[in-house]
Amino acid sequence: MYQSFIGLEVHIHLLTKSKVFCGCRAAFGDEPNTNVCPVCMGYPGVLPALNEEAMRMSAMVAKALNCTISPKTWFERKQYFYPDMTKNYQISQFASPVGVNGYVDLEVGGKTKRIRIKECHLEEDAGKMVHAGNVTLLDYNRAGTSLLEIVTEPDMETGEEAELYIQQLRRMVRYLGVCDGNMEEGSLRADANVSINLPGAGLGRKVEIKNLNSSRFVKLGLNYEIKRQAEVLDKGGAIRQETRLWNENRDQTESMRSKESAHDYRYFPEPDLPPFIPDAAFLAKVDASMVELPVAREKRLCAEFGLAPGAASLVCEEKPLADYFEAAVHEALLLDLSPHVAAERVYAWLSSDVKRVMNRDKIAAEGMASMRLSPKRLASLVSLVASGKISGKIAKQTLEAVFSDDADPEAIVKERGWEQIVDPAVIGKAVEAAFAADPKAVAAAAAGDQKITAYLVGKTIAATGGRADPVLAGKLVAEKLSGEK
Ligand code: ADP
Ligand code: ZN
Numbered sequence: 345m346y347q348s349f350i351g352l353e354v355h356i357h358l359l360t361k362s363k364v365f366c367g368c369r370a371a372f373g374d375e376p377n378t379n380v381c382p383v384c385m386g387y388p389g390v391l392p393a394l395n396e397e398a399m400r401m402s403a404m405v406a407k408a409l410n411c412t413i414s415p416k417t418w419f420e421r422k423q424y425f426y427p428d429m430t431k432n433y434q435i436s437q438f439a440s441p442v443g444v445n446g447y448v449d450l451e452v453g454g455k456t457k458r459i460r461i462k463e464c465h466l467e468e469d470a471g472k473m474v475h476a477g478n479v480t481l482l483d484y485n486r487a488g489t490s491l492l493e494i495v496t497e498p499d500m501e502t503g504e505e506a507e508l509y510i511q512q513l514r515r516m517v518r519y520l521g522v523c524d525g526n527m528e529e530g531s532l533r534a535d536a537n538v539s540i541n542l543p544g545a546g547l548g549r550k551v552e553i554k555n556l557n558s559s560r561f562v563k564l565g566l567n568y569e570i571k572r573q574a575e576v577l578d579k580g581g582a583i584r585q586e587t588r589l590w591n592e593n594r595d596q597t598e599s600m601r602s603k604e605s606a607h608d609y610r611y612f613p614e615p616d617l618p619p620f621i622p623d624a625a626f627l628a629k630v631d632a633s634m635v636e637l638p639v640a641r642e643k644r645l646c647a648e649f650g651l652a653p654g655a656a657s658l659v660c661e662e663k664p665l666a667d668y669f670e671a672a673v674h675e676a677l678l679l680d681l682s683p684h685v686a687a688e689r690v691y692a693w694l695s696s697d698v699k700r701v702m703n704r705d706k707i708a709a710e711g712m713a714s715m716r717l718s719p720k721r722l723a724s725l726v727s728l729v730a731s732g733k734i735s736g737k738i739a740k741q742t743l744e745a746v747f748s749d750d751a752d753p754e755a756i757v758k759e760r761g762w763e764q765i766v767d768p769a770v771i772g773k774a775v776e777a778a779f780a781a782d783p784k785a786v787a788a789a790a791a792g793d794q795k796i797t798a799y800l801v802g803k804t805i806a807a808t809g810g811r812a813d814p815v816l817a818g819k820l821v822a823e824k825l826s827g828e829k
């Protein structure tokens with residue numbers, strides 16, 4: 345058996361409004377070549393200027409990854425020729441990345457595994473090449489947009505761990521609001537490096553799988569590659585250092601180019617940009633824009649409300665959902681529910697009926713804060729059920745009415761006369777009506793048929809328009825049945 349080593353290089357598009365070294369708009373999907381200027385088109389004699397917003401977002405990510413923020417950071421020119429890059433060099437960071445020496449913790453098989461982050465550095469993206477038939481078109485809207493590259497040490501061992509790392513990183517940058525994490529649009533893409541070796545022999549010769557645009561492909565590509573390399577070594581062969589691509593139609597990696605001689609990019613400091621020194625004011629701004637990170641939030645929700653880990657992880661999948669959840673729980677606490685009951689019931693609603701309505705009405709997590717069912721209204725609904733004022737069934741109807749009428753649950757229940765009936769005399773009449781309507785069922789129930797008894801309870805509740813307290817209805821039906829014997 346072999347030991348495997350995986351290191352990932354993830355590129356994220358920062359959500360800055362303008363590009364990283366010029367004032368052009370940074371947006372996905374605009375008319376090609378409309379967001380360009382002499383700077384990002386690489387005209388001679390133009391001067392770049394650093395977008396400080398990109399630096400702030402980069403520092404936020406570095407901090408969230410437990411990196412040390414470099415006290416002085418600068419840019420280098422990385423020289424190479426390619427048609428999607430008009431300057432013939434890319435402005436990137438080499439000797440002094442924004443952040444270095446961090447880590448993230450992954451939960452793998454019930455254990456915590458620490459993945460070291462080597463560095464994160466800020467750079468500009470290249471343009472986009474569109475291959476159409478036998479011509480290639482170039483769209484430079486993306487040229488010069490801010491890209492942050494996050495590089496791990498080769499600390500992962502399986503495709504599954506790498507997939508988890510990407511998912512966790514994606515959730516984190518979305519929480520920070522610095523990247524939309526949209527992998528299909530290329531806002532987050534990964535290069536995966538992998539090698540294998542005999543146990544104890546250290547790193548093997550690495551193969552890089554480039555441009556993976558889904559966390560599943562990262563997993564599949566790496567696991568395929570680990571198996572392929574093992575087969576080569578088993579046969580006494582040697583691994584070629586090369587760059588490969590994942591072919592999603594054939595479920596395999598394929599060689600793109602060999603990488604025997606490392607590129608010589610002739611990095612040298614960008615003479616047109618001064619070094620950036622994060623001063624106290626800048627660092628304070630970074631601190632102020634940090635938010636509680638999803639992993640910490642999951643743990644807190646479990647500790648504070650006794651929420652099950654699985655539930656906490658679902659709630660924390662998206663920040664707007666977690667924000668909504670906590671707001672609703674706090675409203676429910678104001679209505680005198682215990683933290684545990686409040687959290688459990690709010691979660692139950694969010695994971696079932698609310699989710700169903702959101703899917704039906706195409707409300708995304710981002711839209712939760714402004715949907716008709718406000719956190720306060722959900723808390724009222726929870727409290728109405730908990731206090732026995734309405735039944736669970738009526739609660740579902742009330743939920744629908746909140747969405748259709750944009751009204752408070754209490755008002756809906758009151759207006760429509762949906763309060764639960766707890767008066768034994770009123771329910772008793774309904775029991776009588778149900779019994780009178782179906783003497784055969786009564787006989788069967790009296791003879792001990794539990795199913796038919798439940799059926800009679802259902803009929804009783806239906807006779808009250810669904811408003812009878814189900815426990816009381818059950819009790820009265822049982823009493824009346826024992827009288828029938
Ligand atoms: P390069 O100079 O080829 O870009 P780096 O040293 O910058 O290589 O590493 C790029 C990525 O590859 C990092 O994520 C690193 O952890 C990973 N890596 C480096 N060497 C190996 C190896 N032998 N096996 C697996 N991953 C590796
Ligand atoms: Zn520009």
Ligand code: MG
Pocket residue numbers: none
């Ligand atoms: Mg590298």
